[in-house]
Amino acid sequence: MELRHLRYFRAVAEELHFGRAAERLHIAQPPLSQQIRQLEDELGVRLLNRSTRRVELTPAGIDYLQRTIAILDAVDAAGRHAQQIAEGRRGQLTIGCVGSATYSLLPRLVRALREQLPGVDVGVRGEMSAPAQLTALRVGEIDLALLRPPVEAADVEFETIRSDRLMIALPDGHPLSSSETVDVDELRDADFITHVGHGRSVMNGVLVSLCTAAGFVPRIRHEVEETSTLVTLVAAGLGVAIVPEPTSALGVAGVTYRPLDAEPAEIDLLAARLRDRHSPITTQALDVLRQI
Amino acid sequence: MELRHLRYFRAVAEELHFGRAAERLHIAQPPLSQQIRQLEDELGVRLLNRSTRRVELTPAGIDYLQRTIAILDAVDAAGRHAQQIAEGRRGQLTIGCVGSATYSLLPRLVRALREQLPGVDVGVRGEMSAPAQLTALRVGEIDLALLRPPVEAADVEFETIRSDRLMIALPDGHPLSSSETVDVDELRDADFITHVGHGRSVMNGVLVSLCTAAGFVPRIRHEVEETSTLVTLVAAGLGVAIVPEPTSALGVAGVTYRPLDAEPAEIDLLAARLRDRHSPITTQALDVLRQI
C-alpha cells in the first residue's frame, strides 16, 4: 500500500464520484478505479458501495476515511516539523547566563524567543559563572551561554552582544554617593562584597585587577554565590560591590549605583556556543539576541 | 512522497546502515540510497548525516523517525479497524428489548457481547414494546430487537431465540399459590395488572386471548408501563399478572410464580433486524445470542 492509495481514496470518498475525484487528482478515471480496487483488495475490505449511479461509503469506509485524513495530515505535519527543526524554529534550547544579565537581558531574550520562535521550548539556567557555563556547554547541559570575558576556549565560538558600564553599588547614604562618579582610588578603604573568586567569577577578577592597577589590594569582606545576595548585602550596609550596569535592574531598595571611573570602564557580554555542533536553533537564537 | 519512502527511512534510521537496511527491505543498497535522497530532497531537510563510515540521525531526522513510526502504525491500525468493522467485530450496536427479557436475557447478552466482541460499543434500550421496537429499528434507533410474537413486518427478519413458559404472578399467600399450577379458568374472578394495551403490549394481547378462549373477559384493574412496576403492584396485592417465566428474575419480594395451564403455555422470544441493511455487526451479535 502507498500514500497514493490513501490520497485517491480520500478524493473519491469526499467527492463520492470517481469522475470528479479523478479530475481533482489530475488523472483519468480508469486508473483511479484500479487503484481503489487495489486498496480494497489489499485490505480485504469493501470501502465503497458503488453502482453506475451512486457511490457511497461502507461503515468500514467511513472509519477508514477518517483515519486516512489523519494519516495524510500527519505526513504533512511530519514534513513541516522536520523543516522547522532544520531551520531551528522548533526544538529545545537551554540558555546559561551570568548573574549580572540574569535579571535584565535574560528575561527580555526569553520573551523575544517565545514570540519569534514559538515552536522552541526555551530553558534557562541563570546565575552561572563563566567556567561553569563552558563546562555546561560541553556536556550539553546548555546550548547557548551568556557570559563575560576573559574566557579562553578553542572549542567555543564567541560573539560580543553588548558592553555594560561598570558601576559601584553603594548603600543609600554612603559618603561616595554624593559624587556623580566614583574613582577606583576612592575605594581604597572600602569593604567589598564579591562573587566567590578563584577563577569562578569573572567579576571577582575584574575587581582585583582594577584595584591592583590603582595600587591597592581590595578588602573583600563577603563572598556570595548569587547576584541577588550580593546586592542585598550592599543594601544592608555590609560593603560595596563592583557590578555591570544591568545588575541595577534587580531593583533592590537601599542601593545606590554610581558609574565607576576606571580603565576599562566597561565589560562585554558575550554569547557563546560550541564551535562544532552548530545547531540551527542556536543560530536562530543568536539572530533574536542580536535584535535586542 | 509515498509510504515506501517512510518504510525505507525507518529501516535506515533503525539500522543506521544502508547495507543492512537494504537487506532488511529485500532490495539492493543503491535504490535505497536514491529513495532516501529523494525523501530528503522533497522535504528540503537532511534527515541523516552519513559518511562511508557512520550514519546518524539529524535532530530533524530523530523527530521525523518518531512521526514516521506513528504514521506507519496508523496505516496498519486503519487497515485492521476496517477489517474488524467489515467483520462486525467493531462498531456501535444498540439493542432493544421487551420488558420480560430486560432483566434476564438482556444483561447476559450484553455481558457475552462485551466478552466476545470487545470492539463493539453496545447500547441498550430496555422495556420497549414490540411495536415500539419495530419503529425504532426502522428509524435506526436500535439495530437489533428482542421481542415477542405476534409481529408482522415484511421489512424485518425474525429469528426465534427461545420459548418461555407463561406464569401467573401472585401475591404471597394468595389462595391460588397453594396449587402447583394454575388453570386459566381459576382466574375468572381475579383482578389483573397488565402492561398498557391496545396493541402496544404483546402480553396484554396474550392475556385477553387466553381469557377469551376460557370464556370470560379479564378484569383489568391496573395498566402499567414497566415490568418492574407490574410486579411491584402484584407484590402489593393489587392483583395478579400473566408473565413469561424470565420475569421472575426481577426478584421482587412478596411475589409467587406458578406455571399457567393454558394453550399455548409458552411464548417465544424473537430477535429481529431490518431485512435490508444486514450489517455484519448484527450478524455477529446474533451469533453470540444463539450461544446463550
Add this chain to the structure above:
DNA sequence: TAAAAATACTCCATAGGTATTTTAT
C-alpha cells in the same frame, strides 16, 4: 586499504492513458 555510501546505467513492473464495454436508472 577496506568498508560503505554514492554514482552510472540498464531493465521491467506498473501507474496512468485511451478506447470500449457494462450496468443501473
Add this chain to the structure above:
DNA sequence: ATAAAATACCTATGGAGTATTTTTA
C-alpha cells in the same frame, strides 16, 4: 437512453538491479 463505473489494452515513468566509483577512518 444515458451517465458513470468497469474492463481491455497500450505507453512510459521511475523503482530496482548490476557494475563501478568515491570517500573516510
